[in-house]
Amino acid sequence: MSDALIELLPSVLLEGLLLGCVYAMIALGYTMVYGVLGLINFAHSEVFMVGAVAGIEVYRYVGPHIDNPYALAVVAMLVAAGVSGGLAVAIERLAYRPLRKRGSTNRLVPLITAIGVSFFLQDFVRLIEGLWHGEFYMNYPADARMEAVHELPLGMTIQTKSIIVIVVTAAMLLGLDHLVRRTRLGKAIRAVAQDLQTASLMGIDPDRIIARTFLIGGALGGVAGVMFGLLYSQINPFVGFVPGVKAFTAAVLGGIGNIYGAMLGGLVLGTVETLGGTYLFFLTEGAIGNEYKDVVAFLILVLLLLFRPQGLLGRTQGDKV
Amino acid sequence: MTPGWIIAVIAAAGLASGGALMAWPRSTWPLLGVLGVLFACLSVRGHKSSRFAIALALLLFFIPAAGTENTFLFELVTQMGIFAAMALGLNIVVGMAGLLDLGYAAFFAIGAYTWAIFGSGQAAEFMSGSFPLAGWPYFYLFSALAIITAALTGTLIGLPALRLRGDYLAIVTLGLGQVVRVLANNLDQPVNITNGPQGITPIERPPIGWLLGFMRFIGLGDNPALGYAIFFYLLVLAVIGIVVLVNVRLDRSRFGRAWVAIREDEIAARASGISLTRTKLQAFATGAAFSGVMGAIFSAKQLFVSPESFTLLQSITILAMVILGGMGSIRGALVGAMAVTLLNIEVLKSFSDFLVDLRQSGYVLDLGIVSFNFANLSDQVEPAKYERMIFGIILILMMIFRPSGLIPESRHRLEAGSEKKDGMTG
Incomplete structure (x- = not known):
């Protein structure tokens, strides 16, 4: 049995890494919004889902005209980034900004609004897809060139689409790092995250920066949606919920508000969850297994919040009176 | 404090709708009337014992009497x-x-x-x-x-x-x-x-x-x-x-x-x-x-x-x-539960049935510029299956326009009065 465990390890790790890429990309959206507004944007899981659905539409309508599956995947990701980014900005403008302007001090109000937006979007997409195509369970089309298997050392194999996912994730993370650290916009985002009031005194328009933050986070979520579709194929309007909660867990794991924490947390959570799901099955000799992988992820969240609520990379911060 | 005549009106409405419900137990309108009177009993202030008596009469006499038929x-x-x-x-x-x-x-x-x-x-x-x-x-x-x-x-x-x-x-x-x-x-x-x-x-x-x-x-x-x-x-x-x-x-x-x-x-x-x-x-x-x-x-x-x-x-x-009733408000929670349950198992279902009827009848809505034949209405449009959308809208609209709910908690009402006076909050 232990031979099987060791033999499986590299491929389980690789699978965990892929899942981790998706989590990391979604987690960035949660953590950036949390950074500037201190709000858990529950609607972000639906921004991700809309990205996946937008990708499907690209495959439906543009797919027949482009023969190159790699170019098609990139087009789908770009469109999804645009749609999801725009949606995130619209959500901020229509639902969150009115609350901010009213200056309510009740912390529950924006959270409940976010849940409302999330529920609304699930059924809204379902309605639109239902009217448009007559059904709302969708599949990303399989392409033999994307599914092609390559040999790696240690007996691992990797599919072309997995390589694309890893490369795109790496590129986007590096790009985000550059944006946050080296550009004026990044500086402004960091300033707003640190202290919104003071930043606005320094000539930064917080509303504009908040909108940009939603745009960037939403675009990353949209790309994650297409990656999710490429990897796991099946998409429906309710597909966002579980990855959404997991990605939030990842954001907390890394230290919420910290974008490097979100990247790290996503990768760690994806790996641990896949390892946990697989090895539970072996350790209990098949009695319980993969169906408990969600439980593993939530247990991590609870334990983490108990013993290290600031996350892996976060710093503790006292309550301000 | 509500004037006494309003309580009298509610009592009369209770009797009328309760009697109508007994006479037509399967009809929707008397039921809505009875529920409306119950809402009213929960939402007006003062006259506790009269309101209680009206609600009790509806719940323990009229509704059970009609319920044996339906x-x-x-x-x-x-x-x-x-x-x-x-x-x-x-x-x-x-x-x-x-x-x-x-x-x-x-x-x-x-x-x-x-x-x-x-x-x-x-x-x-x-x-x-x-x-x-x-x-x-x-x-x-x-x-x-x-x-x-x-x-x-x-x-x-x-x-x-x-x-x-x-x-x-x-x-x-x-x-x-x-x-x-x-x-x-x-x-x-x-x-x-x-x-x-x-x-x-x-x-x-x-x-x-x-x-x-x-x-x-x-x-x-x-x-x-x-x-x-x-x-x-x-x-x-x-x-x-x-x-x-x-x-x-x-x-x-x-x-x-x-x-x-x-x-x-x-x-x-x-x-x-x-x-x-x-x-x-x-x-x-x-x-x-x-x-x-x-x-x-x-x-x-x-x-x-x-x-x-x-x-x-x-x-x-x-x-x-x-949220609909009002966070922290006991009467609000009761009203919210009644309203959302009614919406869920009666109103949306009736509306769905209504749309199904329209679709089958092939009714054509003609607005001059555009006309729409209901026979072409997609069978995806079925309000009873879109509770998530409806609850989502309820949550968003309540939070934006009336965060304290339909029947605000009494503490909140007191605060809302004082908040305006001192001008600065938060």
Whole structure:
């Protein structure tokens, strides 16, 4: 049995890494919004889902005209980034900004609004897809060139689409790092995250920066949606919920508000969850297994919040009176 | 204080709609009238005993009298009562203590499974003894036990979660609500406790010989289906009565004040000597207990439980009731529960049926510039299946335009008056 465990390890790790890429990309959206507004944007899981659905539409309508599956995947990701980014900005403008302007001090109000937006979007997409195509369970089309298997050392194999996912994730993370650290916009985002009031005194328009933050986070979520579709194929309007909660867990794991924490947390959570799901099955000799992988992820969240609520990379911060 | 003549109008409307309901038990309009009068009884102020008498007359005479002709009335009001008890429980957690709990349906599930496992043959799968536990004391015993198991689970879930800031709590309860469902779905092996996704059925109901005897006595015959409809109606009304009483007493007790204090300002509350974790745990356990007892009643009423009855949608439905009625407001929770239940099982369904009729009739809507043939209406347009969209809209609109709800908590009303005077807040 232990031979099987060791033999499986590299491929389980690789699978965990892929899942981790998706989590990391979604987690960035949660953590950036949390950074500037201190709000858990529950609607972000639906921004991700809309990205996946937008990708499907690209495959439906543009797919027949482009023969190159790699170019098609990139087009789908770009469109999804645009749609999801725009949606995130619209959500901020229509639902969150009115609350901010009213200056309510009740912390529950924006959270409940976010849940409302999330529920609304699930059924809204379902309605639109239902009217448009007559059904709302969708599949990303399989392409033999994307599914092609390559040999790696240690007996691992990797599919072309997995390589694309890893490369795109790496590129986007590096790009985000550059944006946050080296550009004026990044500086402004960091300033707003640190202290919104003071930043606005320094000539930064917080509303504009908040909108940009939603745009960037939403675009990353949209790309994650297409990656999710490429990897796991099946998409429906309710597909966002579980990855959404997991990605939030990842954001907390890394230290919420910290974008490097979100990247790290996503990768760690994806790996641990896949390892946990697989090895539970072996350790209990098949009695319980993969169906408990969600439980593993939530247990991590609870334990983490108990013993290290600031996350892996976060710093503790006292309550301000 | 409402002028006396308004109470007289409500009483007259109650008599009229109650009488109409008895005359036409299957018609929708008298039912809406009766519910409207109940709403009015909950929302006007003052004249407590008159309002109480009107509501009682409707609930204990007119609705049962009409219900013997149309058992759907019992079903509807029982459903409202079950949700109202849960809304009152969640109102303590979200409304009074200000803790956003998104996994509230989990406690309902705990209560439901507590009776379902022992009130059916399921318990024989993992322990010795003769099951189901039939006979009169068991159901009531296990309903009481459901209060304890739900409160204990609430404490267990709360212990880690309540040490966190408010918004983390939301996501932890969201996750743990899912965990309870995953457990209910998968605990059919290695030991079969919950029977997995198939759920448990049939579940025993308490014997109601006394009620059937009474029904024979007043000439209603002894149809057990009608008997159980009446039994659960009365049981739920009684439980609601107790729950409301407990809520009112709690609201004005040390506990209630402590909950509101931590909702308004945790740091100030702590400085005033309130133990945060203990107070929050008390709120959590109390809220869970209400949900637990209704879970046990629900499982006996439905004869069937499965993990699918306890989803996130269920939790959000109850949250929508609390938000619609007004966070922290007891009467608001009752009104919210009635309104959302009515919307869910009566209004949306009727609207769907209406659209189906339109589609079949091929009615053409001609607006001059555009015309639309309803025969072309997609069968995806079915309002009854879009509860998520409707609850989402309720939550968003209430938060943006009326965050204190339809019937604001009385403390909030007092504050709203003073807020304008000092001008600066926050």
